[in-house]
Amino acid sequence: MCATGVLLAVVTDGGSSTIQRDRAVTNRYLAARRVFATHLERSQTERDSAVRAYVAGIASSCAGALRGAPPIMGKPGTVREGNTVALAPRALLFLDAAVGVKQRMQLVETAAISEFTREVRGLRWSDSVLTKLVHAFVDVEDGRLEQEAPKLCRDARAWAGSDYKILAAHTSRTAEGFGGAREVLMHALADGGCNGPYPGRAVLHVLERAASRGERRTAEELSHSEARTTRENAELIDNAIAQIERLLGTGQGSVRGSA
Numbered sequence: 001m002c003a004t005g006v007l008l009a010v011v012t013d014g015g016s017s018t019i020q021r022d023r024a025v026t027n028r029y030l031a032a033r034r035v036f037a038t039h040l041e042r043s044q045t046e047r048d049s050a051v052r053a054y055v056a057g058i059a060s061s062c063a064g065a066l067r068g069a070p071p072i073m074g075k076p077g078t079v080r081e082g083n084t085v086a087l088a089p090r091a092l093l094f095l096d097a098a099v100g101v102k103q104r105m106q107l108v109e110t111a112a113i114s115e116f117t118r119e120v121r122g123l124r125w126s127d128s129v130l131t132k133l134v135h136a137f138v139d140v141e142d143g144r145l146e147q148e149a150p151k152l153c154r155d156a157r158a159w160a161g162s163d164y165k166i167l168a169a170h171t172s173r174t175a176e177g178f179g180g181a182r183e184v185l186m187h188a189l190a191d192g193g194c195n196g197p198y199p200g201r202a203v204l205h206v207l208e209r210a211a212s213r214g215e216r217r218t219a220e221e222l223s224h225s226e227a228r229t230t231r232e233n234a235e236l237i238d239n240a241i242a243q244i245e246r247l248l249g250t251g252q253g254s255v256r257g258s259a
Helices: 006-012 016-042 044-062 089-120 128-146 152-161 176-191 199-208 213-248
Strands: 078-081 084-087
Touching: 016 044, 016 089, 016 199, 016 213, 044 089, 044 152, 044 213, 089 128, 089 152, 089 213, 128 176, 128 199, 176 199, 199 213
Parallel strands: none
Antiparallel strands: 078 084
C-alpha cells in the first residue's frame, strides 16, 4: 500500500509548467514499462522452457545427491544453535535453487530489462525523492542481470561428501549484491510513503499519485498485468523447486516454505 502525502504535495505545488514536465517524464516511464510488461506476457512459454531445461540439468548432473541428508528438526528450514535460529544448510541450498530458477527465467528477459533500464535511467522528476525511487528500481532491475546462478549440484555433492557437516562458504551468497540494491529501493519506497513486496508495482502506485487520469489508468493496467505475471512466475518457481527437491532426494515440501 502507498500513502498519499508529501510527494503529491511537492509535485502539485510546483506550478503548472513543473507539473507538465513531470507528467511528460511519467509518460516516458509508463511507455517504457508498458513495452517491458508486454514482453513478459509474450515470453511466458520461453520462461517455462528455460526453467524446464534448468531442472533437467540438475536431473542429469546430481539426481539423488542429498538422499542421505539428515532430517530438519523443529521448524522446517531452520536450525537452532543456542539462542540463534538460522536457515538449515538444506534450506540454504534450496534458496540457491530458487535463485538459479529465477536466473534462468531472467535470461529470457535480458534484452527487455536492458531496454527498460536504458530508457528510464536518464529520467528526472522535479521531486528528488521520486527520481531517487525510480533510479533505485532501475538499479534492482540491472542487478537481476548481474546475478550468477549458484552451482547447486557442486554444493550439494560437497555437503553430502562432508557427511552433511560442511556447506560451501559461498553457497547462498550469489544474491548479496542484488540484496543490497533491493534494500536501497525499499528505503526509497519508504521515503515515498510506499511499501510492499512487489517494488515494480509499488513504483507504479507512487507515480499514480501525481499522474493525470489517463496516466493513472495506464499505471493501473500495468500493475494488473505485472500482478498476473508475478503469480505465473511464482507458480513456475514453486513447481520447479518441488521437482528439484524430489530429484535431489529430499522429498517434496521439506524446505520450500523457507526458500
